Amino acid sequence: MSPTQLPIVKPATGRLGILTPGMGAVSTTFMAGVIAAKKGAAKPIGSLTEMGYIRLGKRTEQRNSLIREFLPFARLEDIVFGGWDIYADNAFEAAANAKVLNHEHLAAVKDELSQVRPMSAVFDNAFVKNISGPNIKKGKNKLDLAEQLREDIRNFKKTNNCDRVVLVWCGSTEAYIKPGLPEHATIAAFEQACRDNSPNIAPSMLYTYAAIMEGAPYANGAPNLSVELPCLIKLAEDKGVPIAGSDFKTGQTLMKTIVAPGLKARLLGISGWYSTNILGNRDGEVLQDPDSFKSKEVSKLSVLETVLEPERYPDLYGDLHHLVKINFYRPRGDNKEGWDNIDIFGWMGYDMQIKINFLCRDSILAAPLVLDLAQFLDLSARSGFKGIQEWLSFYLKSPLVKQGLRPEHDLQVQKLKLENTLRYLGREELINHLGLTYYGHDEADASKIGN
Numbered sequence: 001m002s003p004t005q006l007p008i009v010k011p012a013t014g015r016l017g018i019l020t021p022g023m024g025a026v027s028t029t030f031m032a033g034v035i036a037a038k039k040g041a042a043k044p045i046g047s048l049t050e051m052g053y054i055r056l057g058k059r060t061e062q063r064n065s066l067i068r069e070f071l072p073f074a075r076l077e078d079i080v081f082g083g084w085d086i087y088a089d090n091a092f093e094a095a096a097n098a099k100v101l102n103h104e105h106l107a108a109v110k111d112e113l114s115q116v117r118p119m120s121a122v123f124d125n126a127f128v129k130n131i132s133g134p135n136i137k138k139g140k141n142k143l144d145l146a147e148q149l150r151e152d153i154r155n156f157k158k159t160n161n162c163d164r165v166v167l168v169w170c171g172s173t174e175a176y177i178k179p180g181l182p183e184h185a186t187i188a189a190f191e192q193a194c195r196d197n198s199p200n201i202a203p204s205m206l207y208t209y210a211a212i213m214e215g216a217p218y219a220n221g222a223p224n225l226s227v228e229l230p231c232l233i234k235l236a237e238d239k240g241v242p243i244a245g246s247d248f249k250t251g252q253t254l255m256k257t258i259v260a261p262g263l264k265a266r267l268l269g270i271s272g273w274y275s276t277n278i279l280g281n282r283d284g285e286v287l288q289d290p291d292s293f294k295s296k297e298v299s300k301l302s303v304l305e306t307v308l309e310p311e312r313y314p315d316l317y318g319d320l321h322h323l324v325k326i327n328f329y330r331p332r333g334d335n336k337e338g339w340d341n342i343d344i345f346g347w348m349g350y351d352m353q354i355k356i357n358f359l360c361r362d363s364i365l366a367a368p369l370v371l372d373l374a375q376f377l378d379l380s381a382r383s384g385f386k387g388i389q390e391w392l393s394f395y396l397k398s399p400l401v402k403q404g405l406r407p408e409h410d411l412q413v414q415k416l417k418l419e420n421t422l423r424y425l426g427r428e429e430l431i432n433h434l435g436l437t438y439y440g441h442d443e444a445d446a447s448k449i450g451n
């Protein structure tokens with residue numbers, strides 16, 4: 001490819017609106033952290049776009065750049081927040097209810113958060129059973145509701161004088177829907193199903209549809225099926241809109257995708273992996289409903305299977321017993337505690353055990369992911385990328401990939417993919433970690449192998 005065919009990254013001029021369907025614990029912690037960072041009241045810890053560096057060129061060049069200085073991103077000062085929720089609480093009230101942040105941090109961001117009021121939501125109790133609220137749209141059918149969401153996006157953009165908007169789903173986990181239904185195959189079938197109020201069209205799908213139709217990049221932070229519908233992937237490609245999903249990779253699954261690839265790299269066998277956790281936030285309450293839990297379970301279970309490739313390594317992973325439990329336990333609130341017991345075996349089959357006890361904070365882990373996903377998707381859009389953004393798998397438990405491709409779950413491989421995508425966009429040499437040039441070899445020879 002000649003340099004003239006490389007993507008041209010447009011500058012991040014003007015304001016970027018970040019809209020979240022769902023303004024609960026994750027969304028309001030994200031907003032509060034960005035506002036606090038702008039004011040110097042807290043550091044945006046965990047955000048690559050704010051604090052991450054990227055190596056450029058050979059190790060001997062000693063060139064490292066802050067990612068945000070290497071490529072153009074919206075400045076925090078230029079980010080405007082909005083969202084939808086079934087409750088009418090403003091973002092300050094919702095953050096106070098979520099009890100993630102302490103009084104000092106909340107007080108520091110009270111004025112700004114109080115101004116973020118949720119737009120009325122598209123909601124259906126058939127998909128999220130354990131909650132109900134008054135701030136809900138009415139419409140003659142599901143397509144009409146999607147049109148109302150489109151209008152919300154347009155109005156938000158206009159009222160807040162935004163150049164661009166991105167949506168990141170931070171709503172509750174909806175009930176599991178089997179992939180592959182005819183209503184989800186083509187956009188014509190999808191729109192007809194919306195007109196017919198089909199029970200197979202979930203609210204999250206309507207937000208995704210509305211975003212893509214309005215040219216707004218979209219990421220799905222929950223495991224329910226939305227952005228992965230074939231018709232919506234196609235729509236995103238046709239409309240030139242980048243999409244990413246699904247399910248923020250935080251907590252227990254983050255640990256899994258750090259530990260499992262390491263064990264596999266050393267060809268240590270695994271006979272069992274038991275994960276259980278307790279949490280007491282609203283997310284945990286919603287997940288008590290078996291239909292919502294099923295979405296989460298499928299997302300959590302698929303990770304190990306893909307990392308370990310039992311079909312290739314039947315002796316090591318062919319008989320793996322993998323269990324995932326989530327228990328709603330109110331006293332812990334957002335401070336989830338996870339336990340993992342991993343039964344492994346080594347040389348000649350001798351068994352060993354690993355125990356991980358992670359006392360984490362769910363929304364503290366998820367908040368920087370909302371910022372990074374929004375910033376990177378906006379970068380994608382300004383670079384002319386469209387459809388599935390596999391390079392953002394780094395943030396997601398169930399990474400969206402082109403049909404027929406195996407998703408990559410190994411966190412370090414995902415990070416490399418992300419960094420090389422940034423180098424590609426910044427027209428810097430891709431780094432393959434071969435490192436033989438330092439020892440007198442000509443790496444150019446490597447490109448001749450196989451020719």
Ligand SMILES: NC(=O)c1ccc[n+]([C@@H]2O[C@H](COP(=O)([O-])OP(=O)(O)OC[C@H]3O[C@@H](n4cnc5c(N)ncnc54)[C@H](O)[C@@H]3O)[C@@H](O)[C@H]2O)c1
Nearest residue numbers: 022024025026085121171172173222248250282283362366
């Ligand atoms: N915190 C984490 O580490 C993490 C990790 C992975 C995924 N997630 C997912 O992120 C999502 C948000 O988590 P949370 O802790 O903020 O949950 P939360 O319950 O605090 O907030 C979700 C909010 O979404 C609202 N909502 C539900 N359906 C809606 C709809 N159709 N339209 C608009 N609003 C709607 C609810 O009223 C609620 O206020 C959940 O689906 C959760 O499973 C969280």
